[in-house]
Amino acid sequence: EAQVTQNPRYLITVTGKKLTVTCSQNMNHEYMSWYRQDPGLGLRQIYYSMNVEVTDKGDVPEGYKVSRKEKRNFPLILESPSPNQTSLYFCASSFRGTGELFFGEGSRLTVL
């Protein structure tokens, strides 16, 4: 089954404790992206990757890092989480960035 898998789905952590949200897709998609969703603000892009070893900033990259060492994986790293990073995070992928994105089920992160 074609899917984008994110882990963890839910996480409560404390300020400053590094964490990684993993994302994996099984569709051989070249393009992958991370979004955060906050009430009233819709989906805002954090980082995206056009292919392996190619990443670029989206609209709200501050406080986040990403890497794309393999085609299928695109982890999101919060080096020193802060409460304003409490949000619902989505990973998405598509074939060559066509815009026809497949989304994961989301990871709800709370930073205390």
Add this chain to the structure above:
Amino acid sequence: GQQLNQSPQSMFIQEGEDVSMNCTSSSIFNTWLWYKQDPGEGPVLLIALYKAGELTSNGRLTAQFGITRKDSFLNISASIPSDVGIYFCAGSGMESNYQLIWGAGTKLIIKP
């Protein structure tokens, strides 16, 4: 970052009613997409539009790519309870560096 103007923000409708929502942009787009997000899940692509004036249907859903290339419309006919959710428009073009720009969403609620 740039965001599309999506309206209405929310709609209360009776089962069986037709629904209309739209998105406008200050930029010209080459692609318009409509997604639906069910509670607790990631957005799912409903309809993709690639040509100005294009009218595309997916079951009871019909979407149009505006001829000015700066707007798009989504209509749902004869709404049913499972239509409840948040509908997002998204567009991309040269002016967005071919990254998706998102609307803030239209929340559809069925009146009891």
